[in-house]
Amino acid sequence: MTDKVALVTGAARGIGLATAKLFIEQGWQVAMVDRDTDELNAAAKQFNEARAFSCDVSRSDDVIEMVSEVLASFGRIDAVVNNAGVADFRPLEETTFADWRRVMDTNLDGVFLVSLATIPALKKTKGAFVNIASISGLRASTLRVAYGTSKAAVIHLTKQQAAELGEYGIRANCVCPGPVRTKLAMAVHSPEIIAAYHDSIPLNRYGTENELAEVITFLCSDKASYVTGQVIAADGGFESTGVGLP
Ligand code: NAD
Numbered sequence: 001m002t003d004k005v006a007l008v009t010g011a012a013r014g015i016g017l018a019t020a021k022l023f024i025e026q027g028w029q030v031a032m033v034d035r036d037t038d039e040l041n042a043a044a045k046q047f048n049e050a051r052a053f054s055c056d057v058s059r060s061d062d063v064i065e066m067v068s069e070v071l072a073s074f075g076r077i078d079a080v081v082n083n084a085g086v087a088d089f090r091p092l093e094e095t096t097f098a099d100w101r102r103v104m105d106t107n108l109d110g111v112f113l114v115s116l117a118t119i120p121a122l123k124k125t126k127g128a129f130v131n132i133a134s135i136s137g138l139r140a141s142t143l144r145v146a147y148g149t150s151k152a153a154v155i156h157l158t159k160q161q162a163a164e165l166g167e168y169g170i171r172a173n174c175v176c177p178g179p180v181r182t183k184l185a186m187a188v189h190s191p192e193i194i195a196a197y198h199d200s201i202p203l204n205r206y207g208t209e210n211e212l213a214e215v216i217t218f219l220c221s222d223k224a225s226y227v228t229g230q231v232i233a234a235d236g237g238f239e240s241t242g243v244g245l246p
Contacts, residue, residue: 004125005074006220007031007067009057009114010084012039014182015132018209019081019216024049026217031070031077033057034084057084057110067117077121079220082111082154083132089188092145100146107150111157119165126169128220131158132212133176135235141245144188151176155231162229171228173219178235180207196246202237 006023010016011032020030020043029049034040035056044052051073055066070077086106088099111131121127136144137151154174161172179185179197189197198204215234218224233239 002027003029003076004078005029005031005070005076006079006081007033007070007077007114007118008081008083009033009055009110010132012036012043014184015177015180015209015212015216016081016083017043018213019083020047020050022210022213022217023079023220026221028078029074031074033066033070057082057114058105060113063110063113063117067114067121071121076125077118078125078127079130080114080118080122080127081130081132081216081220082114083216084110085132085134085184087144087184087188088147089143090145091143095145103146103150107147108153108157111154115157115161119170122165122170123168128170128224129158129161129165129172130216130219131161131172131174132216133158133174133231135176135178135233135239136245138176138231138233138239139245143245158231159229166228171219171224173224173227173229174231175212175215175219176231176233176235176239177212178207178233178238180209180212182209193246197238200238200241200243200246201235202241205236207234207236 011020012034032044033053037054040052044050055062133151133154136148158174
């Protein structure tokens with residue numbers, strides 16, 4: 001057991017839920033954050049060491065209130081996993097400003113707002129940020145202009161966090177998942193995209209939520225105490241091949 005506390009956004013399902021579960025198995029306490037209150041409460045119920053905090057990370061007031069509730073409940077925060085995200089697979093000319101804003105609100109503003117609100121707590125614990133971007137933030141494709149741009153910005157924001165907050169002992173790293181069969185991915189992966197991923201990924205398969213959770217919790221742990229400012233693709237080798245994104 002440890003007295004450490006992780007705050008995980010987008011924890012009601014998918015990669016966030018798997019990350020919350022693995023933290024708990026590793027002896028951490030977890031603040032599970034999501035805007036889908038019903039799914040979040042149902043997910044948190046299965047763990048003794050977790051509490052649910054309903055919050056839309058794209059709303060500044062919501063985030064400030066959520067972080068103060070987390071601190072009132074747990075007294076400290078040692079790791080923040082900025083994982084909440086939405087997807088949109090549209091090319092530039094088919095993307096409206098409303099589509100663009102919906103993606104930026106959660107994927108970029110959400111990471112910024114949660115980071116800003118948790119820096120004072122992380123300064124006290126010399127804690128860690130892990131931000132979840134995507135291989136779509138590393139490579140352009142003929143789809144997903146808003147999604148890819150939001151994730152590229154998250155990669156830069158992570159490097160900025162590492163550069164500015166290192167003097168307080170705070171580390172910041174970014175994980176870029178390849179395809180994982182979550183609700184988010186399955187809503188936008190057509191049969192053609194699924195087939196193309198299987199063909200172009202060196203490991204010839206999708207990743208699992210737990211494979212991502214292992215990388216995320218490692219980066220939050222003391223085992224990664226000299227790792228900061230890094231962008232780690234957990235993608236079955238996709239990024240290393242130079243093949244275009246479908
Ligand atoms: P998911 O849809 O299963 O989970 C995302 C969670 O985020 C949901 O519970 C949702 O309610 C929550 N959420 C969305 N907007 C929110 C907001 N504004 N405030 C609070 N909660 C919000 O998706 P996932 O695949 O587990 O995605 C997790 C992260 O991984 C995302 O950032 C996503 O972009 C990234 N990612 C996923 C894949 C993939 O193939 N699944 C690939 C690359 C990157």
